[in-house]
Amino acid sequence: MRQSKQRFSVRPLMGEVDSVSARITEIVKEVAGEERGFRAGLVVTEACVNIVKYGDLGEEERIEIELSFEDNDAKIVIEDTSREFNPLDVSDPNLNNFELLQKGGMGIYLIKRCSKKVDYAYKDNRNILTVII
Amino acid sequence: MFKFELLKKSIGVISLEKPVRITGETSASFRKWYESKDLASCSAVIIDGNNIQFIDSMGIAALISIYKSLTPKGSNLHLVNLSPEIKKLLATLRLDRLFQIHDGTVEEAVKSL
Numbered sequence: 024m025r026q027s028k029q030r031f032s033v034r035p036l037m038g039e040v041d042s043v044s045a046r047i048t049e050i051v052k053e054v055a056g057e058e059r060g061f062r063a064g065l066v067v068t069e070a071c072v073n074i075v076k077y078g079d080l081g082e083e084e085r086i087e088i089e090l091s092f093e094d095n096d097a098k099i100v101i102e103d104t105s106r107e108f109n110p111l112d113v114s115d116p117n118l119n120n121f122e123l124l125q126k127g128g129m130g131i132y133l134i135k136r137c138s139k140k141v142d143y144a145y146k147d148n149r150n151i152l153t154v155i156i
Numbered sequence: 157m158f159k160f161e162l163l164k165k166s167i168g169v170i171s172l173e174k175p176v177r178i179t180g181e182t183s184a185s186f187r188k189w190y191e192s193k194d195l196a197s198c199s200a201v202i203i204d205g206n207n208i209q210f211i212d213s214m215g216i217a218a219l220i221s222i223y224k225s226l227t228p229k230g231s232n233l234h235l236v237n238l239s240p241e242i243k244k245l246l247a248t249l250r251l252d253r254l255f256q257i258h259d260g261t262v263e264e265a266v267k268s269l
Contacts, residue, residue: 037180061241129213
Protein backbone atom coordinates (compact mmCIF):
# COMPACT_ATOMS: atom_id res chain seq x y z
CA MET A 24 0.00 0.00 0.00
CA ARG A 25 1.30 3.42 -0.96
CA GLN A 26 2.36 5.49 2.06
CA SER A 27 3.61 8.80 0.68
CA LYS A 28 1.49 11.92 0.67
CA GLN A 29 0.62 13.68 -2.56
CA ARG A 30 -0.33 17.32 -2.57
CA PHE A 31 -2.35 19.30 -5.09
CA SER A 32 -2.69 23.07 -5.12
CA VAL A 33 -5.84 23.96 -7.03
CA ARG A 34 -6.87 27.32 -8.43
CA PRO A 35 -10.54 28.04 -7.62
CA LEU A 36 -11.77 27.23 -11.12
CA MET A 37 -14.21 24.48 -12.14
CA GLY A 38 -11.91 23.19 -14.87
CA GLU A 39 -8.96 22.85 -12.48
CA VAL A 40 -11.08 21.11 -9.90
CA ASP A 41 -12.16 18.60 -12.52
CA SER A 42 -8.58 17.94 -13.67
CA VAL A 43 -7.39 17.30 -10.11
CA SER A 44 -10.45 15.18 -9.34
CA ALA A 45 -9.67 13.05 -12.42
CA ARG A 46 -6.04 12.63 -11.29
CA ILE A 47 -7.08 11.66 -7.76
CA THR A 48 -9.66 9.23 -9.16
CA GLU A 49 -6.92 7.50 -11.19
CA ILE A 50 -4.43 7.37 -8.31
CA VAL A 51 -6.98 5.93 -5.86
CA LYS A 52 -8.25 3.46 -8.48
CA GLU A 53 -4.75 2.18 -8.98
CA VAL A 54 -4.20 1.68 -5.27
CA ALA A 55 -7.63 0.85 -3.89
CA GLY A 56 -9.80 -0.17 -6.85
CA GLU A 57 -12.33 1.31 -9.29
CA GLU A 58 -15.12 1.89 -6.82
CA ARG A 59 -13.03 3.75 -4.24
CA GLY A 60 -11.35 5.73 -7.00
CA PHE A 61 -14.73 6.91 -8.21
CA ARG A 62 -15.81 7.83 -4.68
CA ALA A 63 -12.56 9.71 -4.04
CA GLY A 64 -12.98 11.74 -7.24
CA LEU A 65 -16.58 12.48 -6.38
CA VAL A 66 -15.75 13.68 -2.87
CA VAL A 67 -13.00 15.96 -4.21
CA THR A 68 -15.28 17.34 -6.92
CA GLU A 69 -18.23 17.99 -4.63
CA ALA A 70 -16.17 19.57 -1.86
CA CYS A 71 -14.11 21.77 -4.19
CA VAL A 72 -17.02 22.83 -6.41
CA ASN A 73 -18.80 24.07 -3.27
CA ILE A 74 -15.70 26.10 -2.38
CA VAL A 75 -15.45 27.51 -5.92
CA LYS A 76 -19.16 28.36 -6.10
CA TYR A 77 -19.73 29.74 -2.61
CA GLY A 78 -16.31 30.35 -1.06
CA ASP A 79 -15.63 33.64 -2.81
CA LEU A 80 -11.91 32.89 -3.09
CA GLY A 81 -9.67 35.33 -4.94
CA GLU A 82 -7.77 34.30 -8.09
CA GLU A 83 -4.52 34.08 -6.17
CA GLU A 84 -5.93 31.81 -3.46
CA ARG A 85 -5.69 28.05 -3.70
CA ILE A 86 -7.55 24.99 -2.49
CA GLU A 87 -4.98 22.63 -0.99
CA ILE A 88 -5.58 18.90 -1.25
CA GLU A 89 -3.50 16.19 0.35
CA LEU A 90 -3.96 12.54 -0.57
CA SER A 91 -2.46 9.68 1.38
CA PHE A 92 -3.19 6.05 2.04
CA GLU A 93 -3.54 4.51 5.48
CA ASP A 94 -3.94 0.75 5.66
CA ASN A 95 -6.53 0.07 2.99
CA ASP A 96 -8.07 3.52 3.09
CA ALA A 97 -7.54 6.69 1.09
CA LYS A 98 -7.32 9.81 3.22
CA ILE A 99 -8.10 13.14 1.58
CA VAL A 100 -7.60 16.47 3.35
CA ILE A 101 -9.05 19.54 1.66
CA GLU A 102 -8.16 23.00 3.00
CA ASP A 103 -9.33 26.42 1.90
CA THR A 104 -9.30 29.97 3.20
CA SER A 105 -12.88 30.91 2.43
CA ARG A 106 -15.29 31.84 5.23
CA GLU A 107 -15.98 29.22 7.88
CA PHE A 108 -18.34 26.60 6.59
CA ASN A 109 -18.97 23.22 8.18
CA PRO A 110 -20.60 20.94 5.61
CA LEU A 111 -21.46 18.49 8.39
CA ASP A 112 -23.96 21.03 9.73
CA VAL A 113 -25.99 20.80 6.53
CA SER A 114 -29.10 18.62 6.83
CA ASP A 115 -29.49 15.71 4.47
CA PRO A 116 -31.73 16.42 1.49
CA ASN A 117 -35.18 14.87 1.18
CA LEU A 118 -34.54 12.10 -1.33
CA ASN A 119 -38.26 11.74 -1.91
CA ASN A 120 -38.43 15.21 -3.45
CA PHE A 121 -36.31 15.25 -6.58
CA GLU A 122 -37.30 18.84 -7.36
CA LEU A 123 -35.61 19.99 -4.16
CA LEU A 124 -32.76 17.55 -4.70
CA GLN A 125 -32.06 19.13 -8.06
CA LYS A 126 -31.86 22.58 -6.48
CA GLY A 127 -29.12 21.66 -4.02
CA GLY A 128 -27.84 19.62 -1.15
CA MET A 129 -26.83 16.64 -3.24
CA GLY A 130 -23.11 17.38 -3.16
CA ILE A 131 -22.65 17.47 0.61
CA TYR A 132 -24.89 14.43 1.01
CA LEU A 133 -22.70 12.55 -1.47
CA ILE A 134 -19.55 13.53 0.41
CA LYS A 135 -21.04 11.99 3.55
CA ARG A 136 -22.36 8.88 1.83
CA CYS A 137 -19.20 8.18 -0.17
CA SER A 138 -16.94 8.35 2.88
CA LYS A 139 -16.20 6.01 5.74
CA LYS A 140 -15.54 9.01 7.94
CA VAL A 141 -15.73 12.80 7.51
CA ASP A 142 -14.27 15.34 9.92
CA TYR A 143 -14.33 19.11 9.77
CA ALA A 144 -12.25 21.68 11.62
CA TYR A 145 -11.78 25.44 11.31
CA LYS A 146 -8.28 26.36 12.31
CA ASP A 147 -6.01 29.34 11.58
CA ASN A 148 -8.70 30.79 9.28
CA ARG A 149 -8.80 27.61 7.26
CA ASN A 150 -11.61 25.16 6.61
CA ILE A 151 -10.14 21.68 6.91
CA LEU A 152 -12.20 18.78 5.64
CA THR A 153 -10.76 15.33 6.26
CA VAL A 154 -12.33 12.39 4.50
CA ILE A 155 -11.53 8.70 4.75
CA ILE A 156 -12.61 6.59 1.80
CA MET B 157 -19.20 15.91 -28.02
CA PHE B 158 -22.90 15.00 -27.61
CA LYS B 159 -24.92 13.24 -30.28
CA PHE B 160 -28.69 12.98 -30.70
CA GLU B 161 -30.54 10.60 -32.97
CA LEU B 162 -34.16 9.66 -33.35
CA LEU B 163 -35.04 5.97 -33.54
CA LYS B 164 -38.47 4.58 -34.49
CA LYS B 165 -39.43 8.19 -35.28
CA SER B 166 -39.92 9.21 -31.65
CA ILE B 167 -37.30 7.64 -29.38
CA GLY B 168 -34.50 10.10 -28.75
CA VAL B 169 -31.07 8.61 -28.12
CA ILE B 170 -28.32 10.73 -26.59
CA SER B 171 -24.78 9.45 -26.73
CA LEU B 172 -21.31 10.85 -26.22
CA GLU B 173 -18.78 10.69 -29.01
CA LYS B 174 -15.82 10.25 -26.67
CA PRO B 175 -15.27 9.51 -22.97
CA VAL B 176 -16.56 12.47 -20.98
CA ARG B 177 -16.70 13.53 -17.34
CA ILE B 178 -20.07 15.22 -16.84
CA THR B 179 -19.07 17.69 -14.18
CA GLY B 180 -19.04 21.47 -13.70
CA GLU B 181 -18.53 23.18 -17.07
CA THR B 182 -19.34 20.04 -19.07
CA SER B 183 -22.68 19.76 -17.24
CA ALA B 184 -23.44 23.34 -18.26
CA SER B 185 -22.53 22.60 -21.91
CA PHE B 186 -24.60 19.41 -21.81
CA ARG B 187 -27.58 21.31 -20.45
CA LYS B 188 -27.26 24.01 -23.12
CA TRP B 189 -26.92 21.34 -25.82
CA TYR B 190 -29.96 19.27 -24.84
CA GLU B 191 -32.10 22.35 -24.35
CA SER B 192 -31.60 22.98 -28.08
CA LYS B 193 -33.15 19.56 -28.83
CA ASP B 194 -36.87 18.96 -28.77
CA LEU B 195 -36.72 16.21 -26.15
CA ALA B 196 -40.22 16.97 -24.87
CA SER B 197 -41.69 15.67 -28.15
CA CYS B 198 -39.96 12.28 -27.80
CA SER B 199 -41.95 9.27 -26.64
CA ALA B 200 -38.86 8.28 -24.61
CA VAL B 201 -35.28 9.43 -24.27
CA ILE B 202 -32.42 6.98 -23.89
CA ILE B 203 -29.01 8.12 -22.71
CA ASP B 204 -26.21 5.77 -23.68
CA GLY B 205 -23.85 5.99 -20.73
CA ASN B 206 -21.09 4.05 -22.45
CA ASN B 207 -18.83 7.09 -22.62
CA ILE B 208 -19.82 8.66 -19.30
CA GLN B 209 -16.62 8.25 -17.35
CA PHE B 210 -17.72 10.19 -14.32
CA ILE B 211 -20.65 12.30 -13.19
CA ASP B 212 -21.11 14.66 -10.25
CA SER B 213 -24.15 16.28 -8.62
CA MET B 214 -24.33 18.96 -11.34
CA GLY B 215 -24.43 16.27 -14.00
CA ILE B 216 -27.10 14.39 -12.07
CA ALA B 217 -29.11 17.61 -11.77
CA ALA B 218 -28.97 17.81 -15.59
CA LEU B 219 -30.42 14.27 -15.82
CA ILE B 220 -33.23 15.26 -13.45
CA SER B 221 -33.89 18.28 -15.64
CA ILE B 222 -34.25 16.03 -18.74
CA TYR B 223 -36.55 13.74 -16.76
CA LYS B 224 -38.71 16.71 -15.78
CA SER B 225 -39.03 17.84 -19.39
CA LEU B 226 -40.32 14.38 -20.39
CA THR B 227 -42.79 13.49 -17.66
CA PRO B 228 -45.59 15.99 -18.51
CA LYS B 229 -46.25 13.90 -21.65
CA GLY B 230 -45.85 10.61 -19.84
CA SER B 231 -42.46 9.90 -21.41
CA ASN B 232 -39.52 8.65 -19.43
CA LEU B 233 -35.76 8.81 -19.26
CA HIS B 234 -33.91 5.55 -19.84
CA LEU B 235 -30.25 5.06 -18.98
CA VAL B 236 -28.20 2.24 -20.47
CA ASN B 237 -24.58 1.14 -20.38
CA LEU B 238 -23.86 2.87 -17.08
CA SER B 239 -20.77 1.92 -15.13
CA PRO B 240 -21.38 0.08 -11.84
CA GLU B 241 -20.13 3.16 -9.96
CA ILE B 242 -22.64 5.47 -11.63
CA LYS B 243 -25.46 2.99 -11.06
CA LYS B 244 -24.54 2.85 -7.39
CA LEU B 245 -24.41 6.64 -7.21
CA LEU B 246 -27.92 6.94 -8.66
CA ALA B 247 -29.14 4.30 -6.20
CA THR B 248 -27.57 6.24 -3.31
CA LEU B 249 -29.72 9.22 -4.32
CA ARG B 250 -32.70 6.91 -4.90
CA LEU B 251 -32.85 8.14 -8.47
CA ASP B 252 -33.06 4.56 -9.68
CA ARG B 253 -36.76 4.91 -8.81
CA LEU B 254 -37.07 7.90 -11.12
CA PHE B 255 -35.06 6.86 -14.16
CA GLN B 256 -35.43 3.57 -16.02
CA ILE B 257 -32.03 1.93 -15.73
CA HIS B 258 -31.33 -0.87 -18.20
CA ASP B 259 -28.58 -3.46 -18.02
CA GLY B 260 -28.55 -4.20 -21.74
CA THR B 261 -27.67 -2.26 -24.86
CA VAL B 262 -29.41 0.72 -26.47
CA GLU B 263 -30.90 -1.65 -29.05
CA GLU B 264 -32.36 -3.84 -26.32
CA ALA B 265 -33.75 -0.81 -24.52
CA VAL B 266 -35.36 0.41 -27.76
CA LYS B 267 -36.92 -3.02 -28.33
CA SER B 268 -38.38 -2.98 -24.82
CA LEU B 269 -40.18 0.33 -25.40
